[in-house]
Amino acid sequence: xxQDNFAPQKRSSTGGGGGLPTIRNxxxxxxxxxxxxxxxxGRQMHKTFNNIKITILCGFVTILVLRGTIGVGNLGSSxxxxxxxxxxxxxNRILAEIRSDSDPTDPDESPETELNPxxxxxxxxxxxxxxxxxxxWLSKNPEFPNFVNGKxxxxxxxxxxxxxxxxAIGDHYLLKAIKNKIxxxxxxxxxxxxxxxxxxxxxxxxxxxxxxxxxxxxxxxxLEWIWWMDSDxxxxxxxxxxxxxxxxxxxxxxxxxxxxxxxxxxxxALNTGSFLFRNCQWSLDLLDAWAPMGPKxxxxxxxxxxxxxxxxxxxxxxxxxxxxxxxxxxxxxxxWMDKVFIENQYYLHGYWAGLVDRYEEMMEKYHPGLGDExxxxxxxxxxxxxxxxxxxxxxxxxxxxxxxxxxxxxNQVLKLYGFRHRGLxxxxxxxxxxxxxxxxxxxxxxxxxxxxxxxxxxxx
Amino acid sequence: MLDRWLKVRRSRAKIIVLCFVVSVIVLHGTFNPVNPxxxxxxxxxxxxxxxxxxxxxxxxxxxxQNDAAQGDNNDNKNYAEFDIAKILIDEEEGEKEKPDxxxxxxxxxxxxxxxxxxxxWLKTxxxxxxxIGPNKxxxxxxxxxxxxxxxxPVGDHYLLKSIKNKIxxxxxxxxxxxxxxxxLDxxxxxxxxxxxxxxxxxxxxxxIEFLWWMDSDxxxxxxxYELPWExxxxxxxxxxGWNEMVYNxxxxxGLNTGSFLLRNCQWSLDLLDAWAPMGPKxxxxxxxGKILTRExxxxxxxxxxxxxxxxxxxxxxxxxxxxxVYLENAYYLHGYWGILVDRYEEMIENYHPGLGDHxxxxxxxxxxxxxxxxxxxxxxxxxxxxxxxxxxxxxxxxxxxxxxxxxxxxSRRVKRVRNETGNPLEVKxxxxxxxxxxxxxxxxxxx
Numbered sequence: 001x002x003q004d005n006f007a008p009q010k011r012s013s014t015g016g017g018g019g020l021p022t023i024r025n026x027x028x029x030x031x032x033x034x035x036x037x038x039x040x041x042g043r044q045m046h047k048t049f050n051n052i053k054i055t056i057l058c059g060f061v062t063i064l065v066l067r068g069t070i071g072v073g074n075l076g077s078s079x080x081x082x083x084x085x086x087x088x089x090x091x092n093r094i095l096a097e098i099r100s101d102s103d104p105t106d107p108d109e110s111p112e113t114e115l116n117p118x119x120x121x122x123x124x125x126x127x128x129x130x131x132x133x134x135x136x137w138l139s140k141n142p143e144f145p146n147f148v149n150g151k152x153x154x155x156x157x158x159x160x161x162x163x164x165x166x167x168a169i170g171d172h173y174l175l176k177a178i179k180n181k182i183x184x185x186x187x188x189x190x191x192x193x194x195x196x197x198x199x200x201x202x203x204x205x206x207x208x209x210x211x212x213x214x215x216x217x218x219x220x221x222x223l224e225w226i227w228w229m230d231s232d233x234x235x236x237x238x239x240x241x242x243x244x245x246x247x248x249x250x251x252x253x254x255x256x257x258x259x260x261x262x263x264x265x266x267x268x269a270l271n272t273g274s275f276l277f278r279n280c281q282w283s284l285d286l287l288d289a290w291a292p293m294g295p296k297x298x299x300x301x302x303x304x305x306x307x308x309x310x311x312x313x314x315x316x317x318x319x320x321x322x323x324x325x326x327x328x329x330x331x332x333x334x335x336w337m338d339k340v341f342i343e344n345q346y347y348l349h350g351y352w353a354g355l356v357d358r359y360e361e362m363m364e365k366y367h368p369g370l371g372d373e374x375x376x377x378x379x380x381x382x383x384x385x386x387x388x389x390x391x392x393x394x395x396x397x398x399x400x401x402x403x404x405x406x407x408x409x410x411n412q413v414l415k416l417y418g419f420r421h422r423g424l425x426x427x428x429x430x431x432x433x434x435x436x437x438x439x440x441x442x443x444x445x446x447x448x449x450x451x452x453x454x455x456x457x458x459x460x
Numbered sequence: 461m462l463d464r465w466l467k468v469r470r471s472r473a474k475i476i477v478l479c480f481v482v483s484v485i486v487l488h489g490t491f492n493p494v495n496p497x498x499x500x501x502x503x504x505x506x507x508x509x510x511x512x513x514x515x516x517x518x519x520x521x522x523x524x525q526n527d528a529a530q531g532d533n534n535d536n537k538n539y540a541e542f543d544i545a546k547i548l549i550d551e552e553e554g555e556k557e558k559p560d561x562x563x564x565x566x567x568x569x570x571x572x573x574x575x576x577x578x579x580x581w582l583k584t585x586x587x588x589x590x591x592i593g594p595n596k597x598x599x600x601x602x603x604x605x606x607x608x609x610x611x612x613p614v615g616d617h618y619l620l621k622s623i624k625n626k627i628x629x630x631x632x633x634x635x636x637x638x639x640x641x642x643x644l645d646x647x648x649x650x651x652x653x654x655x656x657x658x659x660x661x662x663x664x665x666x667x668i669e670f671l672w673w674m675d676s677d678x679x680x681x682x683x684x685y686e687l688p689w690e691x692x693x694x695x696x697x698x699x700x701g702w703n704e705m706v707y708n709x710x711x712x713x714g715l716n717t718g719s720f721l722l723r724n725c726q727w728s729l730d731l732l733d734a735w736a737p738m739g740p741k742x743x744x745x746x747x748x749g750k751i752l753t754r755e756x757x758x759x760x761x762x763x764x765x766x767x768x769x770x771x772x773x774x775x776x777x778x779x780x781x782x783x784x785v786y787l788e789n790a791y792y793l794h795g796y797w798g799i800l801v802d803r804y805e806e807m808i809e810n811y812h813p814g815l816g817d818h819x820x821x822x823x824x825x826x827x828x829x830x831x832x833x834x835x836x837x838x839x840x841x842x843x844x845x846x847x848x849x850x851x852x853x854x855x856x857x858x859x860x861x862x863x864x865x866x867x868x869x870x871s872r873r874v875k876r877v878r879n880e881t882g883n884p885l886e887v888k889x890x891x892x893x894x895x896x897x898x899x900x901x902x903x904x905x906x907x
Contacts, residue, residue, distance in 0.1 A: 050471050057478040064485045094841050098614050124880035137885050143900035149587070162872035164617040167539040171616035172609040178623060179639040186638070191631050194624040197859060197874040215862050218884035219894055386539060395542045403548065414642060417660050421642075423550030427607030429642045435568035439663040440581050447664075449588075 121295045130281040134221040144222040152224035159195030160231045170387035184235040187448045207294035230273040233380040234405045238412040240371035250341040251278040255349040267314035271349040272322040293324040346371035356401040379405045416446045565740040574726040578666045588667035597669030604640030615832035629680040652739035675718040678825040683857040685816035686898040696723040700794035701787040712759040716794040717767040738764040791816035801846040824850045861889040
């Protein structure tokens with residue numbers, strides 16, 4: 001029969017013999033052999049090729065998915081990775097919680113009741129005989145005099161919010177700023193109070209200094225002056241000493257310009273970033289008169305509108321302590337101004353923008369101790385707000401300038417020890433005086449403190 | 461015919477579907493990149509944007525490593541995107557002083573008559589006495605931290621709280637503070653940096669009687685405790701520790717150099733000179749570390765640190781130095797935080813400030829926490845939370861002077877505990893810290 005002739009062609013193994021293969025196979029149907037019995041070799045290879053392609057693609061997909069799941073080559077240390085990952089996650093969670101404003105122990109803090117606008121806010125019970133009380137106390141406590149070594153006792157007060165800054169760099173510059181203040185105050189025998197508590201939740205923000213100043217005055221009658229200084233102000237003249245003799249008849253010393261104040265009624269005529277308050281009845285009265293615009297909420301908002309309407313150049317925002325003080329001194333001029341000294345002979349507050357670029361020029365031409373535009377006493381970084389998220393100026397400019405001010409001041413401190421910074425930006429220092437076996441010969445010339453002498457006694 | 465056509469199409473379709481799946485996976489991988497430097501777990505972290513808070517924190521943790529592309533924009537007013545490392549560089553770096561490798565390290569030219577120099581100076585400068593009260597020496601508290609921002613985004617905040625804490629204690633006790641942020645000697649970096657600093661300060665301030673070194677991770681928790689100065693009148697160095705643990709056991713934690721006193725005298729200069737040789741970084745410190753690990757009990761393997769070095773020095777040369785070193789353990793001149801922080805509430809209930817010891821520790825020292833670094837030896841949660849508690853515990857003693865206290869040891873908020881009065885001077889604060897006796901000024905006889 002012709003069966004044998006067709007055998008090589010036959011791929012399938014259907015039982016039957018001969019006959020026309022196609023028809024038989026198709027009739028056979030079912031099973032794996034439904035294909036094309038007379039499949040040419042090319043076709044066969046094509047199919048194989050297809051299958052291989054699909055296999056490769058599947059394999060590829062599997063590898064990608066697995067790689068995403070377990071990682072390449074990490075099969076051995078997957079546990080360590082998991083622990084590391086847990087650590088990172090935990091750290092992140094903790095850091096985020098710390099940086100948030102939430103208080104962990106106040107789950108059901110009652111919603112803050114806003115101050116009744118009909119009740120005038122007060123800083124505390126009215127005191128009318130503070131001068132007398134204080135005098136009596138001083139005479140009874142001679143070991144806590146208000147004059148030490150011939151100098152009036154001053155307390156420098158500054159502070160910052162109790163929670164971390166919005167950005168880490170803010171805290172870093174707060175740290176540098178307090179180191180800067182520690183250095184100045186050590187050289188000049190001034191004590192520091194660094195406040196991190198909101199003593200009065202009504203007067204939060206820039207108003208927080210009012211209850212704080214009042215509280216410190218009343219608790220420390222031995223203080224003659226309280227010097228408030230913002231956390232973004234740096235001392236840049238380590239030698240300059242405040243000329244207190246100028247202020248014997250005054251109770252408030254503040255940097256500003258009389259013409260800006262009286263003629264232009266500008267909202268930046270004075271600066272409350274650095275000012276001195278004498279510890280006396282007058283100051284308590286001023287604080288009481290100053291405070292009413294402060295309580296947050298509708299009072300502060302409304303007060304803000306009044307201030308914007310009355311002061312030149314003031315943008316629209318809630319009442320701030322500086323504008324409020326200016327407004328107060330303008331509207332009650334006769335009551336207060338005779339005891340207010342508006343100082344501009346030296347930079348009790350020095351607006352940073354005009355100063356920081358000139359530090360090299362200053363170092364070349366002048367020397368510390370001047371306190372004015374030749375060598376500013378205080379460089380105040382108004383508007384930089386490094387503790388917040390956004391400032392009024394470019395971040396790079398602000399941080400660069402703050403670092404320069406810090407190094408500029410630090411150079412004056414390091415001079416005694418024979419060092420100075422290599423430049424005004426970097427942290428590194430270099431030696432400017434060799435070590436000797438007789439260090440005391442040079443100390444007297446260089447130590448900034450040597451100019452202070454005097455007796456210790458109380459003065460009224 | 462149709463079937464065949466369909467079959468061909470089916471296999472094509474399979475391939476097309478598979479290719480599509482592959483493309484999706486690859487694209488998914490592209491927009492959430494697989495970086496060979498990171499582990500796959502961290503990649504998943506990147507990818508899970510559902511937890512945006514976590515991503516935000518992660519970004520904060522790595523902000524120092526971020527590409528400062530945004531910093532190039534000079535008008536950028538957003539502090540979050542700024543990389544400070546870009547600007548903290550000096551244009552002129554200049555030559556660094558290269559130490560002569562053959563010369564043994566020395567802190568400075570040898571001085572052998574410091575006691576005499578100093579006493580002459582004190583005589584000619586009566587306005588800067590070394591004693592500011594009958595039993596009260598003039599003390600300078602020295603601490604410090606790196607001039608660069610911390611790696612940990614809240615590290616600087618804890619440094620700030622720590623220095624505020626020290627300012628408060630020192631204000632109450634008439635102690636001056638020196639906060640160091642400069643590396644005086646590049647050879648002695650790290651924990652050894654205090655040695656050249658201490659020597660420099662002693663020599664520059666002859667009016668100082670005692671220099672009190674304190675680590676930046678140590679906090680005062682007893683604001684009322686005044687150090688017993690009379691106890692140390694015959695000693696030149698006071699450290700917290702135990703004689704047996706140091707001299708008998710040679711234990712590397714037999715004492716602690718996180719908080720110690722050093723008198724301003726010749727003996728101290730000599731001690732510093734004897735202490736320093738193990739410090740210079742590099743080979744010297746590595747080799748010294750091996751010796752210390754071998755000689756001291758329980759010391760792990762790492763480079764020489766100042767604490768182990770002084771233990772070793774005291775053990776080896778006890779006859780020379782031991783007589784003038786007082787190892788104090790009657791109160792916590794240094795208090796290991798691990799055994800103290802959980803007991804604060806119990807202390808508040810049972811005891812009062814002014815004790816300085818286990819009942820109310822003077823200093824709580826967060827050894828091993830390293831809040832300025834990225835990861836310390838302990839869990840972040842425990843460290844930072846406990847530092848908050850210790851801070852508040854100390855701060856409460858300050859706030860109570862003014863009539864306030866923290867709402868709880870974990871809370872930043874304060875509440876009033878004493879009402880304002882019209883006669884503030886009649887109010888006495890509970891622990892007498894407003895006008896404490898140790899702050900009283902010596903009144904001159906002729907007034």
